Amino acid sequence: METVQPSTKASNLLQNKFLQTILLSNMLLQIGIWVRNFAILLFVAEKTSNDPYAISLISVAEFAPIFVFSFIGGTFADRWRPKRTMVWCDLLSAVSVFVVLLTIHFGSWQSVYLVAFISAILSQFSQPSGMRLFKYHVPEEQLQQGMALFQSLVATFMVLGPMLGTFVYSRFGLEISIAVMGVAFLLSALVLIRLPEDVQEDRPAAVKGQFRQEFVEGFRYVWQSQVLRVLGLVFILAGLAVGVAQALNLFIVTERLGKSEEFLQYILMVNGVAMLVGGGIVAVFAKRVPPQLLLAIGMLVGAVCTVIVGYSQSVPLTLVTQFINGLVFPCIHIGISTMILKWSQSSIVGRVNGVLNPMFIGMMVVSMSFAGVLKDAFPLVAIYAGAGVLFLMGAFVLVPIMRHKAPEYTAEAQQVQAQL
Template sequence: MERLVSEQGAGKAPGLLSNRFIQTIILSNVLLQIGIWVRNFAILLYVAERTNNDPYAISLISVAEFAPIFVFSFIGGTFADRWMPRRTMIWCDLLSAVSVFVVLFAIHFGSWQSVYFVTFISAILSQFSQPSGMRLFKEHVPEQQLQQGMALFQSLMAIFLVLGPMLGTFFYSSFGLEVSVAVMGFVFLLSALVLVRLPKDKVKPAAEAGKGQFRKEFVEGFSYVWKSRVLRMLGVSFLLAGLAVGLAQALNLFIVTERLGKPEKFLQYMLMVNGGAMLIGGGVIAAISKRVQPQVLLAIGMTASALCTVIVGFSTSVPVTLTTQFVNGLVFPCIHIGISTMILKWSHASIVGRVNGVLNPLFMGMMVLSMSFAGALKNAYPLVSIFTVAGILFLIGALAMIPIMKYKSAESSAESLDTASSGA
């Protein structure tokens, strides 16, 4: 299949935005991002208001959002390779919409704690839908456009990093919780309808045969990643990046209050500068991505993030910190785009869901772990030391790319097929 895609891409491949699959996925993602940001801020503001800013109640929102990633990512990736991907995505959005309206009914009749289930159920279903989307991306986008496609989606994420908080706050402030939750259910339903435009699933996965196969396929995902030198090194970088990002994100508020001497609300300006720069960076990378190998992009992003993280930790100047945040935002898309492209290029189409299911929890797990310890570290060590350690973690992650820097996509196809056959 990869060979066929490569041969098609060698001719006159249509422009990325003229690809019906890309058009459909972008529209679906816009709708989902609207729903997710409205959900996140409506629930956050509602729980804070209802519990008088109880830290435990507020932290449960993050638990509901991230816990399913650890429990269901491996399982979801395996099923994504077994099931029909288009059908899986449509059903996940439909079930998300149904669950939202069921929870909305419970909220209306007084069970306000049900708001946690909106996030929890949606997060579970996304662990089945997201790897299915990656699999379809592998099938319907020519290999030479994969990195450009990832850059396009990174730009979309950056847009919502800037607009999402304002959108979510507006809906909750203007219409309250129930309307905000209803909006989420409605956009998930619209997304399911949009996904009907996707090209029909061509071939039933061979693994759909017996239940006894599930355990074997589940293990194959881990074996596949371990046997691939590229994916193994990517996993190391994923792990280190998660640790570094978790430390920096958890303590950014203290950078504002202690290092810059600004009130807590100043953090939103730092985030807006960072998000705006990510939008620009995603566009720039989309333009140059065809000429740069994904592992080079990843190494550039992690090296720049290492330097910027250390500068932010040392800086007591608002202009220096904001400028550094802007530079970091410009290069940070290199990390996400490089990782996503490497997963797609170095994974056979039949196993891309499981590869995603193995690698994704590494980042999220380490991020949540470092966020959990960030408070204790803050009490024991100065911010400068912690941000320096985070920078060193980024740098080690960049150095892990050196052994695989010369790997080309042609080699990736051979490696993927060899690994798949040896793991079968």
């Protein structure tokens, strides 16, 4: 393996060329994704007169590839050069968008589902590659701060994204909205060319059955690590809680608060602003707090806030609780991402991410699917109390690993790029 001597002095995080590039790329992707999401949602709702089945297919197109391709994408991400993988995924996404756009233009409006479906497939190869590059190019002590910056970017678009997507669609229509997504992905690919060159790894020549062996190795690696096993359980519990709470948010607005459906946007906006602030706070204090503790704090506060939201019939109390919940939510995302990076060798980060990520998404989709059944059988107060208990259980299962220190991979310490 080609080795590069690590930087002798820690550079300011925002001066890190890798992080500047990856944040700009993600900003462009967020613009494309939010414009796409709202364009497809509003277009399908308008085209089908709000048919629930047609609208639910949008979520299927977005989430189904995660189940099928996350494990496979993570394995290939560990085999392929990460920079090249990310550039090609964005390029292929852009090309697929323009091909689908032609199909829509000539009369097959159902092709809009393919835009989300193809993009979701390619993201399962690109995202774990980005995690590998993070491991290479961000010093260990700055990993948590870097993740906090990512979370702040996502939170910013949770506030601005719906407004941007709605404006573009209502002003320019479906085809321009889809084209905006294609251009955004194309620009992201061009930006990613600025990334430092991939570290060359001496891999044995491909042999029959090697992919299957590496695929299985990802599951074995997670199972053999107590920290990653616990993290998998936290993913499952958090996914179940988040899914049911998100699915029934509208009923909190209409039944518990007595407001119209439109009031939900204000709750989401308050939550998004709080996530942006929370991400900034975590970025400042990240070095001083172990990721396990950060995750536990997020789960505990999430448990309390979820129960209060279920009980509350007061608009001010609900808004304040949602703000507090959004403020600590970055602790969950940043804690989880940092633990995956710190407890995984760079050669297997993609597979670890591919094993753990579907646990959260899968359980979230399962709980969203059963949310309607639960709503018919139980009052909202009981359902949200149950979701709070799931968050609480997630915090408690972290106790046995709270004092664990991340292993030091001496070979990887030499792979930090000189560009830092």
